[in-house]
Amino acid sequence: MSARRTELLEFAVLGLLHESPMHGYELRKRLNAALGAFRALSYGTLYPCLRALLEKGWITEATGPDAPGTGTAGSKRARIVYELTAEGKERFQELAKAAGPTAWEDDTFDVRFAFFARTEAExxxxxxxxxxxxxxxRLANIRATAAKSRERLDAYTAELQRHGLDSTEREVRWLTELISAERNLPQRGASAGTTTTGTPPDTPQE
Incomplete structure (x- = not known):
């Protein structure tokens, strides 16, 4: 896993644990279901990340309520629950304040957006x-390419190109609505975790 993706996973795990303590199974389920960048996340990737966060002192682990075991009928096994430390909360806020170009790339934007409620308004x-x-x-490039290659494309490739154009245009409109809503929010000394977030427009549908 690249350093950039490792940091993104750390951010996502810290963000989820900021909401409440969780065990590994629940963390993986939330990462798979809610954050598109991690839909294929395996335990072989998650647990090394958790170990690294434990070593850095950003999370702690404790034995939670027993969970049904996978062995003999009626057996139970202890379930490890992970919880954010004060240092972990500080690390999450540090990562949440980062707003460089990597924050709006395809593979990171959705994850950053998922934690906007704990991100400063600015x-x-x-x-x-x-x-x-x-x-x-991207739209400008797609349109330029379409204009040059329109006559050479078969019907299916042209349709795929049109789909990409439509999808990108919809997201631009959605982002414009979000930006307008953010600019119209009351300015009340926003700080992560207490920022007024309002109700964002609906996410564009494919």
Missing amino acids: VRLRILEGRRSRLEE
Whole structure:
């Protein structure tokens, strides 16, 4: 796993544990279901990450309620529960404040957006604007390519190109609505965890 993806996974795990303590199975389930970048996440990737976070003192582990075992009928095994430490909360806030170009790339934006409720308003706006600019550049490239190759494309390739254009245009409109909503929020000394987030527009449907 690349250093960038490792940091993104750390951010996601710390963010989920910021909500409540969880055991490994629940963490993996939440990562698979809610965060697109980790839909194929395996325990072989998750547990090394958890061990690294334990070693850094950003999380702790404790034995939670017994869970049904996978061995003989009626057997039970202890379930390890992971919880954020004070240092882990500080690390999460440090990562949440980062708003460089990597925050609005395809493989990171969804994860960052999932934790916007704990992200400062100024950072949210910077990420949204960065993502929109990146997609507007992509739109310009798609349109330029389409104009040059329209006559050479077969019907299916042309349709795929049109689908990509439509999807990108929808996301740009969605981001524009979010940016407008963010700019209209009351400015009340926003800090992560207490920021007024309002109700964002609906996510564009494919």
